Amino acid sequence: QNMLEELLIHKPDDPIEFMINHLKQNNDDAPKICILGPPASGKTTVAMWLSKHFDAIRVSQETLLFKETLALTEEAKAYKEKNQKIPNALWANLIQERLSNVDCIKQGWILEGFPENQEQAWMLQSFGIFPRHVVMLYASDTVLIERNSGKRLDPLTQEVYHTTFDWPSDPLVQQRLVKPDDLSEQEVSKKLLEYHRNFPEVFQIYQKVLKSINADQPSVDVLSQVLTYVQTRHRSAAPFTPRIIFCGPPGSGKSLQAALIAQKYGVVNICCGQLLKEAVADNTSLGELIKPYIDNGWPVPDNLVLELLTQRLSSLDCLTDGWVLSGFPRDIDQAEKLHKSQINPN
Template sequence: MLEELLIHKPDDPIEFMINHLKQNNDDAPRICVLGPPASGKTTVAMWLCKHFNAIRVSQETLLFKEVLMQTEEAKAYKERNQKIPNALWANLIQERLSNVDCIKQGWILEGFPENQEQAWMLQSSGIFPRHVVMLYAPDTVLIERSGGKRLDPLTQEVFHTTFDWPSDPLVQQRLVKPEDLSEQEVSKKLLEYHRNFPEIFHIYQKVLKSINADQPSVDVLSQVLAFVQTRHRSAAPFTPRILFLGPPGSGKSLQAALIAQKYDVVNICCGQLLKEAVADNTKLGELIKPYIDSGCPVPDNLVLKLLTERLSALDCLSNGWVLSGFPRDVEQGEQLQKAQINPNSFCFLGEERGPAPGEEEIEPWPDKCSRWPNCGREKRVFFFHLPYESIMERLSQRRTDPVTGERLL
């Protein structure tokens, strides 16, 4: 919304934002799929449309499937074998993307922009993709692919005589060879693409990911999906509020200490906080002391009151905090929300099970926490699988230094 305000600079910002909320769906996908000829743009775009129920916008759809104000003018250029002007393409795209279905469902823009001028025109029209997928492959591979490319005129799906031949005989019969697929024509298009590629890459570099198209289509699609489902980091400042959850022995205290040291946030261990309150002879400490002396759990209302008081301190409000040891169950978590203690990062350090069959091990926690600042305002959940046997081994071999309080194995 702020982006639209900066672009349009309306006289009445409040009314503009109200209309924006009525007419726009900020969660809808806005994706550009770019790449050289025969790199698989159509396959990727159609697959993304099916996955997100989004609208596919390409040269073919704009010229032959849509009835837009300037469609006939663009067709006239096509019939005369003349290049369609960039301004005309930009107008067609702007008109199509302003329709209700594209606003509500999102859009996948295939093959656009083709050059720097088109990219600038789209930006001046307020069209900014959230994700740009740039496919690439060696020219020799692309030229070989283009020779076997076949098109289904009914569904517009693309197949290949070697790599992706349809099993349905009816589909096989209606496949046609696209025009301009001679090696000379493909080489000419590749040359033009390589000439324009660096400028487009520079414009969209912050939202762009290059993906190797010279691999099985399943791998390409999985990489594309993983990228377009990510949200980009927000540059807006925020105070980190981190919550560590996990079974005993999963390393909550250690990782909290490392995070607090590296990013200068306040490390709050719930158990340690209770002991400090008792040692300082505070009013809450006097209420808590009998429970600790008897080995009974401290009531949740006392723990919450102590936590609320500590997290409201100036150092926590200014630097942020990392909390471990609370909540321990769903009820405590709900009470934490009612007390308006809302973390913006969740880290689950371990589950009392090993990886499920066929499930991959997650990368080590130090690698994860090194990227912690990139989480922006999003809530990230990190699962660290820890088998029950490992938990028991850690707890049974844990030793505590009575002087420093440090835990060792």
């Protein structure tokens, strides 16, 4: 279905080659799932179970740092060894590199514990990484702190067990289990504080594809609810994120058509003239530069318009919902500048 929709929209010169490339690069049924939640909420258990169920690739901090040989792995490990925080940009680049590998494209992926904050989420989106399903596990802090104290790790398989809720039956596995390094109550409380600070912004970004699931219940029930959700298909009026430009002479109906498209498909409607007036009204730094031109009825220089458009089109709602632009470009020179600014309609 996705391939047919893309064929109708792109109308490629060589449809056979287009379909072959689509099949090589895409698996429309492959899972693209993020498992998020506070420490000790059961992210690893859920991610590993889904990975086995779907035969998908599980990607987590541990797998990226200790099981992969990616170009940036050593750089990330160096931060870890110095007990320094790994920068968001480095995590995002590691994830992008891993998810672009053939196995992730063909089999799908389960991204565990990422993104941790708004900046990571935006970076992943800028790389074109959009999960189809986001599962947000939750439980009270007291439950999580108590649960964390019984957490045990199998260093051989990286599987997580618990002294009360999930103890392995195999004596050999029992002997191998170790207590993770960061298990002090103080450390967990610190991580929970950071999670609660970042959670609302991440929730806001993924709210259309996100489901919250209570982790304070038997693991069988948690897994059942997760599986039911990730097997659902989200319905969208648009086949992919639209980036549309309306051109035409004055009075041809550009603004009206843009408004109708925006209303039908839920994309962001951007009228260039209105955007300039809003910048002036909001007293932004760009607005102050634009104000003299608007007040005197002079045309606003292209470089100011492009800077304003670049800021607006790279904002979150435009990246996630798509956009329709009218009122710019008005000539070939402006169109070429728009193209050089990496603003490309599809």
